[in-house]
Amino acid sequence: MPGIEFTDGKGKSFESYDDFLEVVQGMIGGAVEPAAAAANHSVDIVWLIISASLVFFMQTGFALVEVGSVSMKNTKNILTKNLFDACIGALTFYLFGYAFAYGEQNRYIGAESFALTGARGNDDEKAAGMYYKGYDYAFFLFQWAFAATAATIVSGAVAERCKMVAYFTYSFFLTGFIYPVVVHWGWGNGWASAFVPEEDRLFGTGVIDFAGSTVVHMVGGVTALIGAAFLGPRHNRYRDGKLRYLPQQSTTFQTVGVLILWLGWYGFNCGSTLTMTGTAADVAGMVAVTTTISAATSGIVATILGWIIDNTIDVTRTNNGILGGLVSITAGCSVINPELSFLTGLIGGFIYFGSSKLLEKMKIDDVVDASPVHLFCGIWGTIAAGLFAHPDNVAAAYGTGSCGLFFKCGGNGIWQFLANLVFVLAVTIWTSIFAIAIFAILKVSKRLRVSLETEKIGLDIAEHGGAAYELNYRRGTSVDVRSPSVFNEIFGAVETTAMDRVIGNSEAN
Numbered sequence: 001m002p003g004i005e006f007t008d009g010k011g012k013s014f015e016s017y018d019d020f021l022e023v024v025q026g027m028i029g030g031a032v033e034p035a036a037a038a039a040n041h042s043v044d045i046v047w048l049i050i051s052a053s054l055v056f057f058m059q060t061g062f063a064l065v066e067v068g069s070v071s072m073k074n075t076k077n078i079l080t081k082n083l084f085d086a087c088i089g090a091l092t093f094y095l096f097g098y099a100f101a102y103g104e105q106n107r108y109i110g111a112e113s114f115a116l117t118g119a120r121g122n123d124d125e126k127a128a129g130m131y132y133k134g135y136d137y138a139f140f141l142f143q144w145a146f147a148a149t150a151a152t153i154v155s156g157a158v159a160e161r162c163k164m165v166a167y168f169t170y171s172f173f174l175t176g177f178i179y180p181v182v183v184h185w186g187w188g189n190g191w192a193s194a195f196v197p198e199e200d201r202l203f204g205t206g207v208i209d210f211a212g213s214t215v216v217h218m219v220g221g222v223t224a225l226i227g228a229a230f231l232g233p234r235h236n237r238y239r240d241g242k243l244r245y246l247p248q249q250s251t252t253f254q255t256v257g258v259l260i261l262w263l264g265w266y267g268f269n270c271g272s273t274l275t276m277t278g279t280a281a282d283v284a285g286m287v288a289v290t291t292t293i294s295a296a297t298s299g300i301v302a303t304i305l306g307w308i309i310d311n312t313i314d315v316t317r318t319n320n321g322i323l324g325g326l327v328s329i330t331a332g333c334s335v336i337n338p339e340l341s342f343l344t345g346l347i348g349g350f351i352y353f354g355s356s357k358l359l360e361k362m363k364i365d366d367v368v369d370a371s372p373v374h375l376f377c378g379i380w381g382t383i384a385a386g387l388f389a390h391p392d393n394v395a396a397a398y399g400t401g402s403c404g405l406f407f408k409c410g411g412n413g414i415w416q417f418l419a420n421l422v423f424v425l426a427v428t429i430w431t432s433i434f435a436i437a438i439f440a441i442l443k444v445s446k447r448l449r450v451s452l453e454t455e456k457i458g459l460d461i462a463e464h465g466g467a468a469y470e471l472n473y474r475r476g477t478s479v480d481v482r483s484p485s486v487f488n489e490i491f492g493a494v495e496t497t498a499m500d501r502v503i504g505n506s507e508a509n
Helices: 017-028 034-069 072-102 114-119 123-127 134-157 164-186 213-231 251-273 280-310 315-330 338-362 370-388 391-398 412-444 452-457 459-463 484-508
Strands: 470-473 477-480
Touching: 034 072, 034 134, 034 251, 072 114, 072 134, 072 164, 072 459, 114 134, 134 164, 134 213, 134 251, 134 370, 164 213, 164 412, 213 315, 213 370, 213 412, 251 280, 251 315, 280 315, 280 338, 280 391, 315 338, 315 370, 338 370, 370 412, 452 459
Parallel strands: none
Antiparallel strands: 470 477
């Protein structure tokens, strides 16, 4: 049947809710009355809508983090890109991305339920009063929110110098094709999925990536890294070969944004049960705890590392450390015990900090540290699931007899680890091929980066009709900073000269 109707917790398709219920009855050892089944069906739909809303609310967090990390002169530009991540993602995922992700065509790409045609009732269902399938619609909403997240990861990395046409291009292909194919591999009936018959699973286990350390975050992170590398550093980011501080608009925005993202992550991870039936509610409860512990641990680790190495307690490091911990636990949040989620977050903090420093040395200017957070911590998160997955938790979340390498489950541990490792490598290669092709074509055609003059003036004035703020300037006089001369007079002084003095005095001391 086209599309996904009812699932066992992560995308395995059933012909009807009754078929789904039979599986659940086998898990909980009892029959479910029709009235209870109808109630469960309604609860599952509401659960998905609430979870999808939390995940979509993360777009607010991303917007605040990104706008807080750029110069004031690029405020409108970064906000516009964040809005269009949701808009472009909604249309492309509706028209064909969802079909590529969850269609039943083959093990590599789906090709059914374009424009959600599979959610419409057939003649028999209509005769029974079922004109459309509400669960399918709710499931689409949840999956679209994930697709928009993958695209938003990229916009922060390439901020302040990327042309709008380049942004539209990569966002379209990412949400419409690159990401959906990876979803099909890992969560649909693809070659790496754990939700296919045992004989069809990769190494007999399938990948454990419960909420998308690789499926979502690595796809966005790989694209972000390649995009930032092709664009090159922002003007004055490096001078005489040395890293130079560029002003950020607001650490307040950044921090509020991270707290919103942390909140939304409970919808991201807990909501990935996709149901409240059977053991799913219990799984969601544990997922909330492992998510919290990993985030908190990684935030503390990143802060301490910054204190030791950079001799400062940097709130930006804390913020990104928290995000790195969230990404690190996303794959294994349902299968890693709370005590090992602490270790997952601890290592995630080191990986975030180390990869961030590595990019600085390589002169890859990732404005919001998107690739250290989402790519490198995403890799670690999927590997961690292959190491730390407890067999009891795997049985509860996946209904299989697998486990991580550090546990015993009939010899499946090594195969689970290898399945996760192969999936990471395959997604890296797949995403890299298309990202390199897209950004290379944009660069050769001169559609990738704005001119130096535009970058100096700011994208708000150059492309969006004026600056985002009116400032009280010179003793309370209200000045509209839409003209380049006034804007440069204010922001050139405040954001460049004064900041250089501050840094110079700090280095002298």
